[in-house]
Amino acid sequence: MSxxxxxxxxxxxxxEMIRMILHYHGDQFTDHRVTVEELPALRTSGLAEFxxxxxxxxxxxxxxxxxSIARYLCQKFGYxxxxxxxxxxxxxxxxxxxxxxxxxxKAKSSGNSEQVEKLFExxxxxxxxxxxxRLERNNGGNGWFVADSISLADFAVFQTVWDYMxxxxxxxxxxxxxxxxxxxxxxxxxxLLESSASLRHYLETRQVLDF
Ligand SMILES: N[C@@H](CCC(=O)N[C@@H](CS)C(=O)NCC(=O)O)C(=O)O
Numbered sequence: 001m002s003x004x005x006x007x008x009x010x011x012x013x014x015x016e017m018i019r020m021i022l023h024y025h026g027d028q029f030t031d032h033r034v035t036v037e038e039l040p041a042l043r044t045s046g047l048a049e050f051x052x053x054x055x056x057x058x059x060x061x062x063x064x065x066x067x068s069i070a071r072y073l074c075q076k077f078g079y080x081x082x083x084x085x086x087x088x089x090x091x092x093x094x095x096x097x098x099x100x101x102x103x104x105x106k107a108k109s110s111g112n113s114e115q116v117e118k119l120f121e122x123x124x125x126x127x128x129x130x131x132x133x134r135l136e137r138n139n140g141g142n143g144w145f146v147a148d149s150i151s152l153a154d155f156a157v158f159q160t161v162w163d164y165m166x167x168x169x170x171x172x173x174x175x176x177x178x179x180x181x182x183x184x185x186x187x188x189x190x191x192l193l194e195s196s197a198s199l200r201h202y203l204e205t206r207q208v209l210d211f
Contacts, residue, residue, distance in 0.1 A: 004029035008054040011211045014066040015054045017159040021073045023202040074152040081146050089146045093153040097160050100127045108211050125181045132182035141184040158192050169208045
């Protein structure tokens, strides 16, 4: 078993998709929750190559940039499409998710809750409808986002929809939005959870975070 260590703040944000992929695969790893005080030392040690987190130590390598790390893990674990076309379907969804994540993180870090509400009123519904249309493109929306098995695209959308709309702490408030704009996405999220006991265990026992 590889010796895997993830360094990220105690947020979901850009670290949780990586945690989810590792838990889905059932890997043991050190989940180092970095404090703001620890960050300078991580930088001077050279571990945080570009000065930011997440950083993943794996296979004797030190990886940075959340999407590149997620891509590396998915390729390593067989959660990455093989055809050029399917790589496109997966990658474009990862980028689509990045757009809404950036807006969400910006709104949250502004400390102005009205900005978050505005995002959920004005942009998230359309984002959900478009994600649903993408899901329906493949197998009528009754399988995965790309081809016949779970891939990077599924993890990217799942982290966003689960952490910010469907997890226990959010579902009363945001669940109805998902149900009305993207009913198949709701079923797909359940399907994803059903397919990994280790991810379910992690999600049921993790600390509830808002960010
Ligand atoms: N493009 C980078 C962005 C990384 C990033 O913005 N990291 C933030 C936390 S989400 C960070 O390290 N902030 C601390 C700082 O910049 O001082 C990625 O996706 O990994």
